[in-house]
Amino acid sequence: MTAAENERYSRQILFPGLGVEGQERIGRAAICIVGCGALGSFQAEALARAGVGRLRLIDRDYVDYTNLQRQWLYDESDAQNESPKAVAAARRLRQINSHVLVEPLVKDMTPSNAEELASDFDIILDGTDNFETRYLINDLSVKLKRPWVYGAAVGSYGVVMPIVPGRGPCLACVYPEPPAGAQPTCDVNGVIAPVTASVAALQVALVMRLLSGWEGFASFIQTIDVWQGVNKRLSAGPPDPDCRVCGSAGEFRFLDGRKRTPVSLCGRNAVQLHENARPLDLWALAARLRPLGVVRVNEFALRLSVPKYDVTFFPDGRAIVKGTTDVGVARSVYAQLVGS
């Protein structure tokens, strides 16, 4: 480390958990952030300030005004220009710390590109908003024996969990399947910035601790409610020997894309999504979605019309997103409405 680096990171080096060796490890680390919304943008800024060696930012969305309330790194000009989040974030991160190698990718992480995009990293950070991508990251993490840090927030409530294959349970040990039915999402139920910042900060602390070596690692689930002022830590238990991912079966269902894949409907400016095929209660979903647009529902289908899209949901969880031919956009619309 140079004298300038010693000076720049002196307060972090003074922290006994890190010291000079911890700082050197941070400086050598390559971190992949999947999703640059409220969680990912905060994670990226904190890690750039901490002096991480290399940061990859994967996000396929564009900045809009509804993001500015909680998403770090972006400003009104980004929303006005509809800048891709990964690109806008990288621009700002280079101003914050020009020594960090920042790699923005305007892409959706999918089973077909996940390995290529995220295999060359020490830790993968969850900045996503949907379980589909989280289980994909979990498959990848177990396959590559590389840690990842799960994080999620909605309303004033958040949760984090560090996952280190071989040293603790994976996400599927604790939650074998994605939650059934519609889940609360920030676009339907709202979210406040203090909780997204708290969750992202806890994730970054876990990254620092993992990079420092973390003797005696034991996984846990930490939950936080910033409105109620409640913070809990639960044991994540030991790895489940029968876990379909990290147990003897070793099945990477999400990574192998064995689940049905979405199809763009030719000539119809629409995408049909199969992959979230688990039953939906259309009447309950209608009640949730009514504030967002025009909702029509019967026992066979629910149709939501919002300015850019018409989305039709079916009781088996299938959906058709009209208004785009881009599978990534359709997936993101679905995730925002149903929670994926």
Ligand SMILES: [Zn+2]
């Ligand atoms: Zn497992």
